[in-house]
Amino acid sequence: MQRTILSATALLALIATGAVADDQKHATAEQPFKNVKLVYDHPLPNVPGKSMRGVLVDYEPGSSSPAHLHPESAFIYATVLEGAIKSQVNDGPVTTYRAGESWSEYPGDRHRVSQNASETEPARLLAVFVVDTDDTDLVLPFEE
Incomplete structure (x- = not known):
């Protein structure tokens, strides 16, 4: 478990500094989520059948x-990197997260709202x- 947490932390550091290669897998062109890019994909050696993926x-x-x-x-841990x-997850409140803030999503959750809070600045998570x-x-x- 501690190794998995350390791996996730290392992944965050690599992505935040731009050290992950851009030639990794990308979302398919027919997918409506063109702003989504897979940047890390690794099977978990201590949990057969499970993988860690960074998007x-x-x-x-x-x-x-x-x-x-x-x-x-899917269990998801999301962190805002910029902006x-x-x-909004399920029927919870619409919450604004700023750079450095995070939230989790659990299996079966519905992500109803996911949007840039700014009309003038980009955002990244x-x-x-x-x-x-x-x-x-x-x-x-x-x-719905």
Whole structure:
């Protein structure tokens, strides 16, 4: 467990400094979440069938992501790296998170609001997933 936490912390540091290569896997062109980029994908050797994946989400000023959910196996820890992001998970309050602040999402959660809180500045977040290795689509649209 401590090794997993240390791995996630190291991943955050690498991404925040730009040390992760840009030639990693990207979201598919047909996916409506074009602002999502997979930057880290590694099976967890001590948890067979599970992987850790890091996803960068970039928001242009005033932009948002459609309402979405994640695979049923996904536990997510999201941290704002730049700017401010409004987020609503399930029926909770819409909360604005600023650079350095974070939240978690649990298996089965619905992410109803995910948007840049600014009309003039970009925003960026890192979402670290612990997910079944076979789950390859990390962001899935849903209708209310």
